[in-house]
Amino acid sequence: MINRHHFKGLDKSVRRQKIIDTATDLFQKKGYSSTSLDDVAKELGVSKAALYHYVSSKDELLSIIYTHSIKNIFMGTYEMLDMDLPPNEKLRLFIHNHIKNIIIKSLPMFAVFFSEENQLLEKDYQNIRKEKRKYNHILEEIFKEGISKGVFKKVDVKLQSYAILGMCNWIYKWYKPDLNRYSSDDIADHFISLLETGYLKKKLPDDDRGPGTSKPAYKKVKSEDKKQTLNKLKLLCSDVIQLIDEIEKST
Known part of the structure; x- marks a missing residue:
């Protein structure tokens, strides 16, 4: 899991890439259907609402x-x-x-x-x-x-x-x-x-x-x-x- 404060300290473009990389790892390990945006948010140490500043949905990811x-x-x-x-x-x-x-x-x-x-x-x-x-x-x-x-x-x-x-x-x-x-x-x-x-x-x-x-x-x-x-x-x-x-x- 990524430290929440570390994530917030990153540049916006880096944060977006970190979200994509984290989602990729989770989709690979658990499968797309078995992975939710809540899982991605939890792995990043942020709220699900925070993800919507970067992506609109799991489909977009x-x-x-x-x-x-x-x-x-x-x-x-x-x-x-x-x-x-x-x-x-x-x-x-x-x-x-x-x-x-x-x-x-x-x-x-x-x-x-x-x-x-x-x-x-x-x-x-x-x-x-x-x-x-x-x-x-x-x-x-x-x-x-x-x-x-x-x-x-x-x-x-x-x-x-x-x-x-x-x-x-x-x-x-x-x-x-x-x-x-x-x-x-x-x-x-x-x-x-x-x-x-x-x-x-x-x-x-x-x-x-x-x-x-x-x-x-x-x-x-x-x-x-x-x-x-x-x-x-x-x-x-x-x-x-x-x-x-x-x-x-x-x-």
Whole structure:
């Protein structure tokens, strides 16, 4: 619980951010439906009435959390894609950034982001869905570029994008920063190594691999129809489950 006098001594903008951060932590731990504004006020050591100087409702708090999440998702993404890099390196940077600088860096926020979407008001829900489609589209465009340049296999770009983001986003379910012996870089590099077996057209020379990435250790699949793509994804998921088991045993 935050000391009431300490809270009142903060600048107004800092107080508002403290309210948002506190609500985010409570929504993550208790769930949105089970958390009230009274809970947020109690955690901050202030009255519920005091909260209304900063937010009008619990719905607004959730909307703010999602707005901040979307801002974090796009921060630096477009700049990264404007770099003069081959598509395989762009994709490595995209995945590494998504895991390290988005999911793991703001874990409580994205735990809420991935679990409470259906609690949003309809207008907010539609806006968030629209922004998520924009982000997916960025990944799809990287794949299209890679396929057209002969770097990536001819895959279903939408299915492949969903698979990559789904695999990366699931990190919020099991990653415990204070307990895991794996750093965010370790996890990002391992995931990239696994995923590259599904989309790289051929083995690249060592000097053409991105920094901090390891060589793929899994057999490539020749056919790229949807059925075999799904089979590959099952194998990748199996590898991720093994990684999660290893992480849980080490905690």
